[in-house]
Amino acid sequence: MSHSNxxxxxxxxxxxxxxxxxxxxxxxxxxxxxxGMGRCYGDSSLGDSMLSILPLNRFLAFDETTGLLKAEAxxxxxDLLETFVPKGWFPPVTPGTKFVSLGGAIASDVHGKNHHKExxxxxxxxxFELLLADGRILHCSPTENAQLFEATLGGMGLTxxxxxxxxxxxxxxxxxxxxxxxxxxxxxELMDLFEQYNHVTYSVAWIDCLSKGNKMGRSHLTVGEHAxxxxxxxxxxxxxxxxxxxKKAIPIPIYFPNFALNNLTIKTFNFLYYNRQFKKEKKSFxxxxxxxxxxxxxxxxxxxxxxxxxxQYQFVIPxxxxxxxxxxxxxxxxxxxxxxxxxxxxxxxxxxxxxxxPTKGYTLALDFPITKKLFPFLDELDELxxxxxxxxxxxxxxxxxxxxxxxxxxxxxxxxxxxxxxxxQQRIRSMQSERLRIHE
Amino acid sequence: MAPETQNPKHGTQNPKPETSSILILxxxxxIARAIAHHYAQAGHPLYLAARNAARLEADVSDLKxxxxxxxxxxxxDATAYESHAAFYAALDPQxxxxxxVFGLLSEQEEADKDWAKAQAMLEANFVGAASxxxxxxxxxxxxxxxxxxxxSSVAGDRGRAxxxxxxxxxxxxxxxxxxxxxxxxxxxVHVLTVKPGFVDTAMTEGMDTPAPLTAKPEQxxxxxxxxxxxxxxxxxxxxxxxxxxxxxxxxxxxxFKKLSL
Ligand SMILES: Cc1cc2nc3c(=O)[nH]c(=O)nc-3n(C[C@H](O)[C@H](O)[C@H](O)COP(=O)(O)OP(=O)(O)OC[C@H]3O[C@@H](n4cnc5c(N)ncnc54)[C@H](O)[C@@H]3O)c2cc1C
Numbered sequence: 001m002s003h004s005n006x007x008x009x010x011x012x013x014x015x016x017x018x019x020x021x022x023x024x025x026x027x028x029x030x031x032x033x034x035x036g037m038g039r040c041y042g043d044s045s046l047g048d049s050m051l052s053i054l055p056l057n058r059f060l061a062f063d064e065t066t067g068l069l070k071a072e073a074x075x076x077x078x079d080l081l082e083t084f085v086p087k088g089w090f091p092p093v094t095p096g097t098k099f100v101s102l103g104g105a106i107a108s109d110v111h112g113k114n115h116h117k118e119x120x121x122x123x124x125x126x127x128f129e130l131l132l133a134d135g136r137i138l139h140c141s142p143t144e145n146a147q148l149f150e151a152t153l154g155g156m157g158l159t160x161x162x163x164x165x166x167x168x169x170x171x172x173x174x175x176x177x178x179x180x181x182x183x184x185x186x187x188x189e190l191m192d193l194f195e196q197y198n199h200v201t202y203s204v205a206w207i208d209c210l211s212k213g214n215k216m217g218r219s220h221l222t223v224g225e226h227a228x229x230x231x232x233x234x235x236x237x238x239x240x241x242x243x244x245x246x247k248k249a250i251p252i253p254i255y256f257p258n259f260a261l262n263n264l265t266i267k268t269f270n271f272l273y274y275n276r277q278f279k280k281e282k283k284s285f286x287x288x289x290x291x292x293x294x295x296x297x298x299x300x301x302x303x304x305x306x307x308x309x310x311x312q313y314q315f316v317i318p319x320x321x322x323x324x325x326x327x328x329x330x331x332x333x334x335x336x337x338x339x340x341x342x343x344x345x346x347x348x349x350x351x352x353x354x355x356x357x358p359t360k361g362y363t364l365a366l367d368f369p370i371t372k373k374l375f376p377f378l379d380e381l382d383e384l385x386x387x388x389x390x391x392x393x394x395x396x397x398x399x400x401x402x403x404x405x406x407x408x409x410x411x412x413x414x415x416x417x418x419x420x421x422x423x424x425q426q427r428i429r430s431m432q433s434e435r436l437r438i439h440e
Numbered sequence: 441m442a443p444e445t446q447n448p449k450h451g452t453q454n455p456k457p458e459t460s461s462i463l464i465l466x467x468x469x470x471i472a473r474a475i476a477h478h479y480a481q482a483g484h485p486l487y488l489a490a491r492n493a494a495r496l497e498a499d500v501s502d503l504k505x506x507x508x509x510x511x512x513x514x515x516x517d518a519t520a521y522e523s524h525a526a527f528y529a530a531l532d533p534q535x536x537x538x539x540x541v542f543g544l545l546s547e548q549e550e551a552d553k554d555w556a557k558a559q560a561m562l563e564a565n566f567v568g569a570a571s572x573x574x575x576x577x578x579x580x581x582x583x584x585x586x587x588x589x590x591x592s593s594v595a596g597d598r599g600r601a602x603x604x605x606x607x608x609x610x611x612x613x614x615x616x617x618x619x620x621x622x623x624x625x626x627x628x629v630h631v632l633t634v635k636p637g638f639v640d641t642a643m644t645e646g647m648d649t650p651a652p653l654t655a656k657p658e659q660x661x662x663x664x665x666x667x668x669x670x671x672x673x674x675x676x677x678x679x680x681x682x683x684x685x686x687x688x689x690x691x692x693x694x695x696f697k698k699l700s701l
Contacts, residue, residue, distance in 0.1 A: 001648055072498070079506075
């Protein structure tokens with residue numbers, strides 16, 4: 001059967017097996033790779049055969065007083081939210097879609113809008129059970145099989161299959177976010193605002209990548225905190241403060257034709273988006289859904305990019321090079337006019353893990369439709385990113401060269417050696433790991 | 441939607457209160473899990489029964505954490521016939537609704553080579569079902585209430601080369617259910633025969649089934665709950681299978697035997 005991930009590129013013929021307890025992956029033919037919800041953009045969870053964690057989706061234990069949760073790794077963020085928001089608990093770190101599995105989130109060591117304050121998912125995972133290529137199951141934590149624990153968080157599924165996870169959830173008093181949204185006229189203003197609001201837990205900026213000159217970096221910064229009971233006292237929501245947001249989703253039933261997204265439509269979109277807020281600043285209380293998962297309401301929105309597919313380019317560069325680097329990269333993107341529908345800027349706090357993506361600095365994510373001109377252009381961007389001491393996010397990658405990985409992930413050698421030791425035959429492989437020559 | 445046949449006698453009778461307990465036999469399958477979620481969410485206490493019940497403990501905690509549901513894992517083996525009467529008698533309180541989900545499907549080619557494989561299908565799908573329904577039917581008849589739901593299969597509607605051991609066992613099961621319905625309808629006991637077509641489960645893994653004809657386990661669960669409420673006799677899910685099977689059943693045998701189905 002043909003499979004692809006969120007970017008609809010590449011599309012590959014592969015067999016998907018459902019994982020069942022007691023299954024021994026050493027009995028599978030050929031190479032295999034763990035697979036969750038397929039929400040990585042590229043080829044990280046594609047391979048000869050794919051072992052789906054989704055049938056393992058049970059909550060195993062929850063301590064209502066401490067918020068410590070043990071769950072099987074096929075549980076999705078959607079499940080987590082639906083079950084625990086009404087009890088007053090929130091995932092400690094969440095990606096921008098709730099349709100990912102816990103296993104996938106661990107393998108990518110996902111980050112949210114709170115990295116500068118609360119780190120990536122790895123800061124909140126207490127332990128997990130990992131199924132190795134040879135069928136052994138190891139308990140991993142910062143004190144037990146510590147190297148394997150670290151390598152798996154961000155290891156893109158290559159160390160083995162995470163079966164279940166023990167995770168510290170975060171207490172909330174209401175299901176609302178106290179939101180503060182500020183318009184920035186250009187990149188400099190935006191960077192200043194990021195510094196000014198650095199103390200707020202959640203922050204993210206949406207940038208119009210097509211505006212040039214002194215308008216380059218025209219954007220909206222939104223910062224937010226979980227609203228407290230006190231803040232919403234007297235409002236209608238206070239009667240049921242942990243109410244789940246209504247489930248409404250708009251399906252996108254067909255692939256849009258390739259011409260639907262061109263510079264004109266994107267320009268119009270960005271113009272409307274920027275100007276939807278008339279005032280410079282706006283404060284409000286909003287359901288968490290629209291704040292964390294704005295695109296989940298458009299089911300299958302990836303079809304907007306048409307059948308040719310798309311990719312997301314996400315990089316991080318260190319703070320000392322932040323302004324200059326961002327300016328140069330964004331200038332190149334604006335000049336090239338390859339059309340980015342979404343450009344999202346966030347900040348990362350300090351982190352230094354084996355394969356996890358986040359390191360202190362600024363991270364920008366841009367979506368690009370797949371065209372002939374794109375990959376050579378992204379290779380140019382890679383050079384720039386590397387020259388500023390940055391790197392790109394593997395879970396979004398579909399085309400990076402092995403040299404770039406080598407150059408920008410300093411602990412790659414340690415990771416490769418560990419994989420060889422764990423699995424001498426290197427049976428766990430993805431299209432991505434082969435493309436990046438991780439097994440050589 | 442398909443015109444479902446109503447049981448005229450009980451068509452208007454009220455559904456059970458939400459506190460009624462439900463026994464799911466063969467609780468590990470994807471369909472069984474979807475049924476358990478459906479009823480746990482509605483507040484029903486559940487008995488989950490299957491072989492190696494220790495593996496069901498994860499489901500018990502899951503249902504409790506998600507829905508605050510009361511659930512219990514029980515050891516049950518469909519072919520340990522001699523244990524069945526005692527198994528059922530020990531349930532306290534006795535379940536209002538019994539849903540028989542267990543089934544066994546092996547490759548027909550393997551069953552053709554190896555009688556043991558064929559026998560196992562006949563036993564689990566038919567004899568096992570008949571055996572556990574024996575004490576259940578008697579108990580419900582005596583109480584004058586209860587619901588029996590059997591997950592049979594469209595495969596039982598006509599024997600085909602590709603799965604005739606499974607199909608014939610399911611045909612037997614379907615006949616058993618209709619016999620029980622005939623016997624128990626007058627006693628206030630409702631018997632529902634469920635015939636799923638393709639369902640997206642571990643059982644159909646690797647088969648590239650056509651999407652419009654393939655149901656998700658959650659949809660099967662919802663359809664079953666609705667059919668229980670409306671006291672239907674036979675449920676095809678997805679509904680179009682009723683018509684597909686109508687056509688298949690009506691192909692003259694002279695032609696049918698030449699088809700590769
Ligand atoms: C709209 C959108 C917004 C996003 N926003 C963010 C964001 O804000 N921050 C962020 O960090 N990411 C973000 N992502 C990326 C996403 O969080 C990651 O790609 C995540 O890994 C996807 O999880 P999945 O369950 O879909 O896994 P898949 O896509 O199926 O797999 C991803 C990787 O995880 C591995 N894997 C899956 N399950 C297991 C397991 N049980 N054990 C071991 N390895 C496993 C796979 O081998 C693969 O390498 C976003 C993605 C989308 C589509």
